[in-house]
Amino acid sequence: MLTFLNHFINGISLGSIYAIIALGYTMVYGIAKMLNFAHGDVIMVGAYVCFFAVSTYNLPPIVGVLLAIVICTLLGVIIEGLAYKPLRQATSLAVLITAIGVSYFLQNAAQLLWTSNPKIFPNMFGGASIKLFGGELIIPVGTLVTIAACIVIMIGLTLFTNMTKMGKAMRACSEDKGAAQLMGINVNRTISVTFAIGAALAAIAGVLLCSAYPSLVPTTGSMPGIKAFTAAVFGGIGSIPGALLGGILLGIIEIFAGAYISTQLSNAIVFLVLILVLLIKPTGLLGKQIREKV
Amino acid sequence: MSSPFQKQETKMVPVPSHSIVPERDVDKAPILECRHLGIDFGGLHAVSDLNLAIGRTEIAGLIGPNGAGKTTVFNLLTKVYQPTRGTILLDGMDTAGKTTVQINKMGIARTFQNIRLFSNLSVEDNVKIGLHNQEVYSTASGILRLPSFWKKEKEAHERALELLSIFDMQDMADMKAGSLPYGAQRRLEIVRALATNPSLLLLDEPAAGMNPSETAELMENIVKIRDTFQIAILLIEHDMNLVMNICEGICVLNFGQVIAKGTAAEIQANPAVIEAYLGKKKEG
Numbered sequence: 001m002l003t004f005l006n007h008f009i010n011g012i013s014l015g016s017i018y019a020i021i022a023l024g025y026t027m028v029y030g031i032a033k034m035l036n037f038a039h040g041d042v043i044m045v046g047a048y049v050c051f052f053a054v055s056t057y058n059l060p061p062i063v064g065v066l067l068a069i070v071i072c073t074l075l076g077v078i079i080e081g082l083a084y085k086p087l088r089q090a091t092s093l094a095v096l097i098t099a100i101g102v103s104y105f106l107q108n109a110a111q112l113l114w115t116s117n118p119k120i121f122p123n124m125f126g127g128a129s130i131k132l133f134g135g136e137l138i139i140p141v142g143t144l145v146t147i148a149a150c151i152v153i154m155i156g157l158t159l160f161t162n163m164t165k166m167g168k169a170m171r172a173c174s175e176d177k178g179a180a181q182l183m184g185i186n187v188n189r190t191i192s193v194t195f196a197i198g199a200a201l202a203a204i205a206g207v208l209l210c211s212a213y214p215s216l217v218p219t220t221g222s223m224p225g226i227k228a229f230t231a232a233v234f235g236g237i238g239s240i241p242g243a244l245l246g247g248i249l250l251g252i253i254e255i256f257a258g259a260y261i262s263t264q265l266s267n268a269i270v271f272l273v274l275i276l277v278l279l280i281k282p283t284g285l286l287g288k289q290i291r292e293k294v
Numbered sequence: 295m296s297s298p299f300q301k302q303e304t305k306m307v308p309v310p311s312h313s314i315v316p317e318r319d320v321d322k323a324p325i326l327e328c329r330h331l332g333i334d335f336g337g338l339h340a341v342s343d344l345n346l347a348i349g350r351t352e353i354a355g356l357i358g359p360n361g362a363g364k365t366t367v368f369n370l371l372t373k374v375y376q377p378t379r380g381t382i383l384l385d386g387m388d389t390a391g392k393t394t395v396q397i398n399k400m401g402i403a404r405t406f407q408n409i410r411l412f413s414n415l416s417v418e419d420n421v422k423i424g425l426h427n428q429e430v431y432s433t434a435s436g437i438l439r440l441p442s443f444w445k446k447e448k449e450a451h452e453r454a455l456e457l458l459s460i461f462d463m464q465d466m467a468d469m470k471a472g473s474l475p476y477g478a479q480r481r482l483e484i485v486r487a488l489a490t491n492p493s494l495l496l497l498d499e500p501a502a503g504m505n506p507s508e509t510a511e512l513m514e515n516i517v518k519i520r521d522t523f524q525i526a527i528l529l530i531e532h533d534m535n536l537v538m539n540i541c542e543g544i545c546v547l548n549f550g551q552v553i554a555k556g557t558a559a560e561i562q563a564n565p566a567v568i569e570a571y572l573g574k575k576k577e578g
Binding site: 172 | 410489
């Protein structure tokens, strides 16, 4: 029973990381109607920034995290401005291919700058843990922080999109960019802010991910990126609660599949579940069914 | 920018359309002036040589058969299309090179022929989005819930309800815009446009799909909006009863060209208009 509980908590923790990454995918998709496949590699950049800040320059972990957030936010805005903005009127396929290009560019630039030798990511939480049931259930503080971070981010984003002017502008843009522009909303700035938020979340996810799985290489972000994208689709892409639900479920399925079925097959099982869900509910768990008027 | 048409503009050709500006506005500069406005789509002159002036508090109508270029004129005025030729002066200022967002801030707001509300947002939020461009922008105070945010939010809430009350819609504030009945959605579009604090309101077929009693109410409301806000209104409409009753100046387009301008009585008696709508009278 305790092992089960342990796996469950680990699943939620991993799922929280997927959810934070998935939020970035889903927000950008919801507003700019594009899949930003470079999102996973922003995670990697965030992790490297934090790694160098903490390990090389001996800065306190919190400063490392803040630095990662700042640099990734800038990176997100720069990527959007240089690579995606000129393609605003282009077909979605052109933007998709550009995003894949940006993803490879970031991976190769990281390889050039930091080599492909794995870096051992420092434990940001000092390896502390909480012991329950007379020491039989050990929960690392990092796991709890990850779950807490996910909850805080969810609440913050929900407040942001529902309560602030910029949040409302985002929802307006996601529905009808033309009408939004005619109501005086600067669509380009709104999209830039969306990318900035997505990239900042990616930085946080990168630090949390590498704290849990400390081996850092230039391709660190790609697999979690793809899984988080899966989670976003699973929950219903474009929906913020959907990203949370999809991420957490995906994390739990992955951990349980690895623990009770087969570690090698855990990824295969994750994607199998995704395919089954999409067969039954093509718009994802919380996705909106759009009926075409005839 | 270097087109030969700009050079022509410096000559300041007198615009004949001043005659349709209502008397009370004649001494003031028109809110909108179009000079030799035109746009081509490929080889097609969708709008050509449009000259138009609208008084500060005028209700003006733009009519014409289907495909005459009426909505294209709206798209030109709001810079959804950049004109191929000519000048648009808004309150005496040239709007060349401005973006749609800048035009909205300069004072033109519009509604759409096919309703384009933000249908998943609440009625109140739709209006608040219109209010945005008047508020000082501060995301930080919004996230941190600073006192200034609550004050602004309260002001926006009150202003939104006040605007909704024009159409007696304040009770619908919390409903999803997409779930409103059709007539209410059309009215909400007008409220949302008014929220951007325009000096010129463009209404694209406001009475489309309304029954006679709704149309009658709409006519009253259009006049009421003009009187309350002291703004100019330019509307496209196929309902001739509405146009002839509330429009002080009417401009008739056909094939992208102005074929007549004048008061309702003048337009109704104009042979070119009758021909455009009904076809040529048989000779003999």
